[in-house]
Amino acid sequence: MGHCPQDDRGGPDPHLGRYAARTAGMTASEIRALFAVASRPEVVSLAGGMPHLAALPLEELAAQSARIIAEEGLTALQYASAHGLPLLREQICEVMALEGVAARPDDVVVTVGSQMGLDLVARLFCDPGDVVVAEGPSYVGALGSFAAYQAEVVHVPVDGHGLVPDGLRAALRQARNAGRRVKLLYTVPNFHNPSGVTLAAGRRAEVLEICRASGVLVVEDNPYGLLGFDGRVRPALHSLDPENVVYLGSFSKTFAPGLRVGWVLAPHPVREKLVLAAESAMLCPPTLNQMIVSRYLATQDWRGRIESFREIYRERRDAMLDALEEYLPPGCTWTEPDGGFYVWVKVPEGVDTKAMLPRAVAARVAYAPGTGFYTNGLGSRRMRLSYCYPTPERIREGVRRLAAVLEAEPALAHASAAAGPGRTAGRRALAPEAV
Amino acid sequence: MGHCPQDDRGGPDPHLGRYAARTAGMTASEIRALFAVASRPEVVSLAGGMPHLAALPLEELAAQSARIIAEEGLTALQYASAHGLPLLREQICEVMALEGVAARPDDVVVTVGSQMGLDLVARLFCDPGDVVVAEGPSYVGALGSFAAYQAEVVHVPVDGHGLVPDGLRAALRQARNAGRRVKLLYTVPNFHNPSGVTLAAGRRAEVLEICRASGVLVVEDNPYGLLGFDGRVRPALHSLDPENVVYLGSFSKTFAPGLRVGWVLAPHPVREKLVLAAESAMLCPPTLNQMIVSRYLATQDWRGRIESFREIYRERRDAMLDALEEYLPPGCTWTEPDGGFYVWVKVPEGVDTKAMLPRAVAARVAYAPGTGFYTNGLGSRRMRLSYCYPTPERIREGVRRLAAVLEAEPALAHASAAAGPGRTAGRRALAPEAV
Numbered sequence: 001m002g003h004c005p006q007d008d009r010g011g012p013d014p015h016l017g018r019y020a021a022r023t024a025g026m027t028a029s030e031i032r033a034l035f036a037v038a039s040r041p042e043v044v045s046l047a048g049g050m051p052h053l054a055a056l057p058l059e060e061l062a063a064q065s066a067r068i069i070a071e072e073g074l075t076a077l078q079y080a081s082a083h084g085l086p087l088l089r090e091q092i093c094e095v096m097a098l099e100g101v102a103a104r105p106d107d108v109v110v111t112v113g114s115q116m117g118l119d120l121v122a123r124l125f126c127d128p129g130d131v132v133v134a135e136g137p138s139y140v141g142a143l144g145s146f147a148a149y150q151a152e153v154v155h156v157p158v159d160g161h162g163l164v165p166d167g168l169r170a171a172l173r174q175a176r177n178a179g180r181r182v183k184l185l186y187t188v189p190n191f192h193n194p195s196g197v198t199l200a201a202g203r204r205a206e207v208l209e210i211c212r213a214s215g216v217l218v219v220e221d222n223p224y225g226l227l228g229f230d231g232r233v234r235p236a237l238h239s240l241d242p243e244n245v246v247y248l249g250s251f252s253k254t255f256a257p258g259l260r261v262g263w264v265l266a267p268h269p270v271r272e273k274l275v276l277a278a279e280s281a282m283l284c285p286p287t288l289n290q291m292i293v294s295r296y297l298a299t300q301d302w303r304g305r306i307e308s309f310r311e312i313y314r315e316r317r318d319a320m321l322d323a324l325e326e327y328l329p330p331g332c333t334w335t336e337p338d339g340g341f342y343v344w345v346k347v348p349e350g351v352d353t354k355a356m357l358p359r360a361v362a363a364r365v366a367y368a369p370g371t372g373f374y375t376n377g378l379g380s381r382r383m384r385l386s387y388c389y390p391t392p393e394r395i396r397e398g399v400r401r402l403a404a405v406l407e408a409e410p411a412l413a414h415a416s417a418a419a420g421p422g423r424t425a426g427r428r429a430l431a432p433e434a435v
Numbered sequence: 436m437g438h439c440p441q442d443d444r445g446g447p448d449p450h451l452g453r454y455a456a457r458t459a460g461m462t463a464s465e466i467r468a469l470f471a472v473a474s475r476p477e478v479v480s481l482a483g484g485m486p487h488l489a490a491l492p493l494e495e496l497a498a499q500s501a502r503i504i505a506e507e508g509l510t511a512l513q514y515a516s517a518h519g520l521p522l523l524r525e526q527i528c529e530v531m532a533l534e535g536v537a538a539r540p541d542d543v544v545v546t547v548g549s550q551m552g553l554d555l556v557a558r559l560f561c562d563p564g565d566v567v568v569a570e571g572p573s574y575v576g577a578l579g580s581f582a583a584y585q586a587e588v589v590h591v592p593v594d595g596h597g598l599v600p601d602g603l604r605a606a607l608r609q610a611r612n613a614g615r616r617v618k619l620l621y622t623v624p625n626f627h628n629p630s631g632v633t634l635a636a637g638r639r640a641e642v643l644e645i646c647r648a649s650g651v652l653v654v655e656d657n658p659y660g661l662l663g664f665d666g667r668v669r670p671a672l673h674s675l676d677p678e679n680v681v682y683l684g685s686f687s688k689t690f691a692p693g694l695r696v697g698w699v700l701a702p703h704p705v706r707e708k709l710v711l712a713a714e715s716a717m718l719c720p721p722t723l724n725q726m727i728v729s730r731y732l733a734t735q736d737w738r739g740r741i742e743s744f745r746e747i748y749r750e751r752r753d754a755m756l757d758a759l760e761e762y763l764p765p766g767c768t769w770t771e772p773d774g775g776f777y778v779w780v781k782v783p784e785g786v787d788t789k790a791m792l793p794r795a796v797a798a799r800v801a802y803a804p805g806t807g808f809y810t811n812g813l814g815s816r817r818m819r820l821s822y823c824y825p826t827p828e829r830i831r832e833g834v835r836r837l838a839a840v841l842e843a844e845p846a847l848a849h850a851s852a853a854a855g856p857g858r859t860a861g862r863r864a865l866a867p868e869a870v
Contacts, residue, residue, distance in 0.1 A: 077691035256512035258722035287693035
């Protein structure tokens with residue numbers, strides 16, 4: 001894709017000379033290409049990040065949605081403001097209050113999923129050539145948004161306690177010395193996508209202070225914050241420095257992604273520009289969807305539902321960690337997430353997860369290869385495994401298949417033959433310094 | 436707004452030095468500011484473009500939506516592809532077939548309203564400094580999208596038969612001579628927003644030929660195409676030159692804007708890039724909303740419903756034209772739309788519609804002042820009046836109030852005193868050359 005001169009029907013693209021320069025950065029993500037594969041029922045997909053929806057009260061949601069359309073349809077089906085419905089913005093403030101965020105509804109902008117929040121923030125702040133610092137690895141959708149505005153993402157090392165403050169300092173220093181302008185720190189502090197790690201409490205103020213001192217705005221992307229398996233909710237970065245943090249939130253992981261309702265909380269002058277940018281991007285977010293979410297929050301035990309989601313995901317995380325321990329060949333290590341959807345696996349030297357993927361799919365298991373989560377070519381020995389969607393049984397089966405594929409890779413088959421039979425004993429959680 | 440150094444809470448914006456250059460073009464539209472005013476019940480708003488929804492079968496829509504959530508909720512509430520649901524894309528091709536468009540479902544991309552289609556097209560094609568030619572006046576939301584990507588809109592004259600081909604040639608020649616790169620013609624060929632005029636059949640091939648010869652891609656924005664009052668559907672520009680036209684469609688004017696379901700039909704290589712851009716902008720359009728529209732198209736008499744919408748809007752158009760004729764002071768002229776939502780009014784010399792607006796609002800009538808529809812400062816003697824939302828009685832009352840405000844403007848009060856009583860006889864439709 002990108003500036004590829006051929007389209008998939010074999011002819012040259014007659015529009016080739018017309019595209020904007022920013023399209024050079026638009027390439028099909030490795031994860032996107034996987035969606036088609038993952039949808040085949042015989043494949044155990046550990047690739048996607050689709051949440052588990054079966055616990056939702058569909059009959060009740062159906063009845064509520066019907067009442068909204070029947071009784072308030074002339075509002076629900078009509079245009080509304082680009083800012084978002086006032087009642088929903090108030091309720092969003094109540095949700096964020098769980099994380100210690102003190103927000104005014106006026107400073108919240110409702111978006112079409114938090115992906116649109118990301119896009120609008122990139123649009124507001126990124127000139128071509130600007131630098132965004134972000135965890136390495138980082139959420140693939142964020143890398144796409146920053147690329148769309150021709151910003152360069154510079155990765156900062158991550159360990160078992162999250163973003164490494166000294167790594168952040170070094171990255172900022174290096175960019176400054178190179179005459180680059182760093183606009184944003186993009187971070188997923190809780191149950192990071194894809195690494196699964198969480199920014200340690202002791203590092204949070206330090207990271208914020210580094211950014212403030214360097215004039216770098218912090219973009220806190222927090223879709224998983226309420227999905228911690230210990231039931232503890234970590235204070236949002238926003239709660240520690242509201243004037244220098246833009247917070248991205250979402251109902252996709254705690255309610256329903258198909259409604260596409262997310263939000264941005266931003267310092268007031270930034271919020272004003274966000275509304276203008278949102279209006280230019282799509283006039284207004286869908287009114288009906290906002291009313292469905294608002295009604296759900298007002299009438300359902302959404303906190304209780306989140307607790308049950310936590311239980312479900314914790315059980316699946318456990319199933320995956322147990323299966324990794326049981327099946328994966330020596331030399332593999334992985335993170336142990338305290339919440340969220342993802343485990344980040346390191347494979348032995350000589351294995352390339354992107355090259356291995358077709359063999360995995362042939363063995364009816366799919367994962368997200370690591371290189372898609374970096375802009376600098378790293379990640380070939382990493383893969384992201386998602387435990388959010390398959391059942392524990394399917395997770396075990398998927399990991400079993402994956403292990404067989406790994407063991408058949410030439411690098412491992414040789415090593416195994418050289419070392420003979422037998423496994424390293426004990427847990428092989430990834431060492432903190434080795435994410 | 437834009438680079439304004441003060442926010443509305445009176446403090447300086449600490450983020451001022453951080454915004455991207457493109458934010459300089461982000462300003463609150465004059466029309467947007469009117470929404471707050473227009474929502475006060477005592478004001479007759481002739482300002483907004485909200486469609487009339489009272490004719491929708493709300494009970495039936497409620498029941499259908501409930502069934503979708505109850506029976507297919509795990510799909511409707513889940514992520515889907517950025518491309519849009521396959522069934523809906525097939526149905527969209529059937530809708531466009533009414534306009535002579537022969538399209539493959541694969542070449543359709545579902546968007547969050549056609550505004551997002553506009554945004555994505557601008558994103559794909561517009562580098563900073565590129566030129567987009569467009570009718571003068573032009574749809575304010577399109578001007579916003581092009582400004583967001585730092586393209587410059589050059590207006591082409593419009594007369595009673597739509598875009599003037601010689602004006603288009605002159606604009607392209609002038610841009611070329613100035614060393615500018617013209618990327619797109621943006622046009623609303625049917626029942627134009629805001630002017631109400633329709634591109635004559637005899638001009639369509641000519642406009643397309645001019646663009647093709649100049650290497651300019653045509654963006655055909657056609658939200659009103661099925662709302663012609665004579666029941667005749669004009670062939671889309673796309674049907675005449677499919678490889679050089681990107682078509683933007685919408686269910687906002689023929690079904691329900693609050694669902695935010697629009698689409699783009701594009702030549703295949705452009706379509707591929709559009710999906711990547713859409714994924715970066717919002718991952719995927721709302722699944723539930725696509726299923727509601729799809730079910731509506733599959734089970735309801737949507738063609739019959741569009742016919743009844745036509746009748747409703749024709750009656751309102753007639754009410755507005757009659758009231759303009761009866762009440763507006765001498766020296767005012769206007770267009771006579773054959774479909775769509777808008778009448779474009781020219782007021783006598785000395786009247787400034789933007790300056791007059793607060794006096795109109797005080798007299799409990801609102802309209803959209805003309806300058807918002809131009810990037811070049813023109814339009815101060817123009818206003819857009821919408822007849823889509825108020826009842827015929829309210830339209831008459833609104834025009835009556837507007838006439839009183841106009842007559843009290845100093846320029847008219849003086850002229851009237853000089854000329855003495857009496858009105859010009861006969862219809863005062865705007866001459867074709869004078870849009």
